[in-house]
Amino acid sequence: AQSVTQPDIHITVSEGASLELRCNYSYGATPYLFWYVQSPGQGLQLLLKYFSGDTLVQGIKGFEAEFKRSQSSFNLRKPSVHWSDAAEYFCAVGARAGGTSYGKLTFGQGTILTVHP
């Protein structure tokens, strides 16, 4: 069974500082990997995705993530955080195997990001 762990429930950074949010997954093969962001009172917005190829993927809003197969990780990074980045971030893994009849996304518990001015 696939699973996702986000070890950090809450992270606080200062505006302008760098950011790294951790994500570890469990899956029997190379998975599809996603990062979503949820601003207060809003739905989830896709930040970036990894399907194959280059293990460093670029997303919207200046975010990037690196897939490390050896560590089963897909950490999200941003070099300089803005106050508007304060939100909850979810890592998710999607099933790649044949026979799946729907988009079985498994989400992590989420990491709440607070940005101090």
Place this chain on the structure above:
Amino acid sequence: NAGVTQTPKFRVLKTGQSMTLLCAQDMNHEYMYWYRQDPGMGLRLIHYSVGEGTTAKGEVPDGYNVSRLKKQNFLLGLESAAPSQTSVYFCASSYTGQVDLNIQYFGAGTRLSVL
């Protein structure tokens, strides 16, 4: 583009009451999903649909029913609400295809409290 629209945005129910949450998408997506979001637990799949007239159970289906009478709409029903169903409910939709069905578009959510 409206994308995925959920109504209502907020609702308070008493235990035992019933209600229906509506999800509408204008992207002509085949697949639609209902999730619930609880603190510290991420999103969990309740029910999903792979096309008009079809529904199937997800990870946490008990206490919920769904219907997909029209391709663009996916309804989630609570027949007899319980306090354990207090949660934020999200609807999502996606295209078909091994890759595309993993890219889901979410609505803004419905915050439900059951007293």
